[in-house]
Amino acid sequence: MTEVLFYHLTESRLEEALPDLLQRSLARGWRVVVQCRSVERRDALDHVLWTFRDDSFLPHGTDAEDAAERQPILLTTRADQNGNAPDVRFMVDGATAQDLGRYTRAVYMFDASDEEQMLHARSRWTSEKAAGHALTYWQQADDRRWIKKA
Template identity: 45%
Template sequence: MSTQTEIWFYHLERSTLGQVLPGLLEKTRERGWRALVRAADARLLDDIDERLWSYRDDSFLAHGRASEPDADRQPVLLTDSMENPNAAQALFIVDSAELGDTEGYDRCFIIFDGRDEDSLTGARVRWKALKDAGANLAYWKQSPEGRWEKAA
């Protein structure tokens, strides 16, 4: 694993994945980066797909599925596989999906729901394993006002 890849844990406490993910993807696109959203649950990918088309009345976030034609051209790609067909610089892990090799990514986001005990436990185990491996980690949590604050 490349220690240069930043791995950021996002601890959801006040917001849902559907509320947070579109904004993080927008910021990623503003950097000029492509994004890969990986989930193990196909239904979750369906929910994210729908959300990215409709999360704001005045816009949508262009995206596609890895299983569709021209996946390599998508600025944001939704997948359940370990491949990176759109050469994304940012990887988003939104459930218990494997992180896999982070080589080639500038930043990886592990977004977990702190209100779900299994998700919280999984994030703690993942954090410890990555820390023990010498990964470049950061931990972000929401302030009472809902802003993201770097906590570690």
């Protein structure tokens, strides 16, 4: 059974919240794939992961490059991309992957200001629960910390 987490962005944008969660995944020794719905979003996140802090970056690559298997974090637009043998799959902007049972953890990140993303997250909650996964829901507090709500 896969642990499926839902992260509800209420106080920050994805570009601000995602790097910290990716750092935590790498600290656990996990390999990660981040699935986006568009090439533009993938490329924007690629830039963010190189520049999100002045004193560090997150090692990563995209599915537009060779050697996906060497990437600790792989950014993709493909639902079937697992070239880096990930333990964790992040899905952003309403992306959906199949067969979440292959991962230790799957993460849906969705923006409170985007009604389409909100509807998608509700739909995925229902589907993942029916699939028997262990679900948790996290929402940002005013100080941007994550609070477990369900």
